[in-house]
Amino acid sequence: MNNTLLSTRKRSVGEWVKSGSPWVWLNAGAVAISLVLVIGLLGLIAFRGLGHFWPGQIIVADYQPPGQTIRTVAGEITDSEEVPATRLESSGLDVVDGQELYTRDLLKQGNRDLSGADFVWIVDEWLSSRQYPENIMVLERREWGNFYGFLESVQEGGATVVTGESAWTIFNERLDRALVIYEAIYQIEKHDIGSINASIEQLRLAERRLELSGDIDPVRQAEIQAERKLLNQEYQQLETQLRDLYRAFNRDSFVARTVDGQTLEQPISKVVRAYQPNTMSLTDKIGFYFDKVGEFILDDPREANTEGGVFPAIFGTVMMVILMSIMVTPFGVIAAVYLREYANQGWMTRAIRVAVNNLAGVPSIVYGVFGLGFFIYFAGAKIDNLFFAEALPSPTFGTPGLLWASITLALLTLPVVIVATEEGLSRIPRSVREGSLALGATKAETLWRVVLPMASPAMMTGLILAVARAAGEVAPLMLVGVVKLAPSLPLDGNYPYLHLDQKFMHLGFHIFDVGFQSPNVEAARPLVYATALLLVIVIAVLNLSAVAIRNRLREKYKSLED
Structure with a gap:
């Protein structure tokens, strides 16, 4: 009876395996695990990145490691960790016998121009007399990072205007005035003078x-001189x-004091933002948070890309992806149509397909080397000699720029578009083609009016995959073409408006630069997370836009496929 029961169970297990149910459960489990990992990773990035913009409490405390002189520290605790006593001893610090673990805090103390470092590790157990004074202020400066301390006085033209508690109100009024003036200066320097310089350069090139060409004459030269004047x-x-x-x-300045008694006198024009976090209500902190997030998205970077915003990198990434998509889609579709609809299906066509599939696996840096050698040094140099000889020896297109970066990534993603489009063309029933031909349409009309519209969802799938890969390539x-800091956007109000020859910023390279080449690692770390999250969001928005278009096309031509 036991043998009969065992054979029955084996039979049922075998039938269950043959039914394919285990593979369904395995696939479902793998998908679930992948989703959990992706969501967890995005959650970590969002928590570490977006939390950077929240204003933290500023602590003032006495700090005295064993055997050392007591000193006063102030700042924002940004991170904490448990460390063994042996690790502290290896750093030259004395520890208490019998205590194996210590809590170590990362204190953002600012005042880099006075103390030499923005961040310092302190042992939490060695802090005493903790206070959170309401009048301590944080100044975000254009240089030297944040300042933490107390406002002493406000000065105008070297003369003291106000001191004491009322100085904070006057300071904020003078700061608002300075920020308005800064916007006016920025407008003149960045736009008005930039436009004039561009026009003067155009006149110089026209004269050259x-x-x-030997066509210069006194009349035309006089016109150029008059315009230049x-x-x-x-x-x-x-x-x-x-x-x-x-x-x-630069009229107004201020005097401030640090918690250890050092004095700082600086123009108010060096300050970007001032606030007292220990007195801020929840509503004030929420408003401050969104103001900082808006600055991060819409402003230019400063302080070696560790402060300010990343708008030029966002703009450069989106512009490059759009140009890449415009270039790769027609070429990929034409190649796929030729291979599927016109080429003889022999060994040559099969060899081309194998080559296309192999190109999809070539490392991206190889495409970069090819783009540098062929597009820039060869094609760009030829274009400069033919069309921009007046600008030589300064290169116009014979140097890295937005155009060559877009073409290089179009070449990199071309195999993806070809394969996806071919797959879409192969799924279209032969009867649809034959029906169109039977009604009197030519092969070209059938291709243009019937086949390509029905294959358009597959084309969009290829474009989605191309965008996903190209947007993250570094x-x-x-x-x-990509640089650490571009002085201006590739799109502006100066003719020809879209400057394909200009270098640009990219979110992926910005992450690499801030994360691995920043002189201030601790200050840059939160921005790495924030920028990575922003890059994911940009890619998701671009992909979701393409997915929406694809779904709309799929619904439109669904009846024809059925």
Whole structure:
């Protein structure tokens, strides 16, 4: 009876395995684990990145390691960890006998120009007399990072205006005034003077072009000189405005004191933001948080990319992906249509397909080297000699830029689009083609009006995969156009408006630069998480837009496929 029961169980297990149910459960489990890991990773990135913008409490305490002189420290505790006593002893610190673990805090003390370091590790057990004074302030500065301390006085033209508790209100009024002046200076320097300089450069190139062609004459030369004179006059007027603005910008200054008694005197124009976190309500902190997030998304970077925003990197990433998509889609579709619809299905076509599949596995840095050698040094140099000879020896397209980066990534993602489009073309029933031909349509009309519209969801699938890969690539971009800091955006109000020859910033390279080449590692670490989250969001938005278009096309042509 036991043998009969055992054979029955074996039979039922065998039937269960043959039914395929175990593989369904295994696939479901693998998908579930993958989703948990992805969500957990995104949650970690979001927590570590977005938490950076929340204003933390500023602690003031006495700190005395065993055997050392007591000193006062102040700052924001940004991280804590448990460390063994042996680790502290290896750092030259004395520990209490019998205590094996200590809590170590990472204190953001700021005042880098006075203390030499933004961050310092302190042992929590050695802190005493902890206080959270309401009048301690945090100043975000354009240089030297944050300042933590107490406001002593506000000065105007070297004369003290106000001291004591009322100085904070006057300081904020003067700071608001300085920020308004800074926006006016930025507008003149970045846009108005930039536009004049661009026009002067265009005149110089036009004059040089006439000289090279031998068509220059006194009349045309006089016209150029007259235009240059007008532009120089406008430039002088703007310089006068700038001098007046800078004089007003640097009029006010302040005197502040650190918790250890050091004094700092600095112009208010060096301050970006001032706040007293220990007196802020929850509503104030929420408003501050969203203000900081908005600054991160919309402003330019500063302080070696460890402060400010990443808008140029966002713009450069999106612009490059859009240009790449415009380039790769038609070429990928044309190649797929030829291989599937027109080429003889012989050994040559099979060899081309194998080559295309192999290209999808080539390391991206190889494409970067190819783009540098062929597109920049060869094609770009030829373009400069033919069309921009007046600008030589300064290269126009014979140098890394947005155009070559987009073309290089289009070449990198081309195999993905070809394969996806071919798959879509192969799924279209032969009867659809034959029906169109039977109604009198030519092969080209059938392809254009019937086949390609029905294959458009597959094309969008290929584009989605291409965007997902291209947006996160960094290695080839380091050779063909991306830079740490671009002085201006590739798109502006100066002719020809879209400057394909300019270098640009990229979120992926920004992460690499801030994370691995920053002189201030601790300050840069939260921005690495925040920028990584932003890159994921940008890629998700681009992909979801393509997915929405694909789903709409799929629903539109679903009846034809059925």
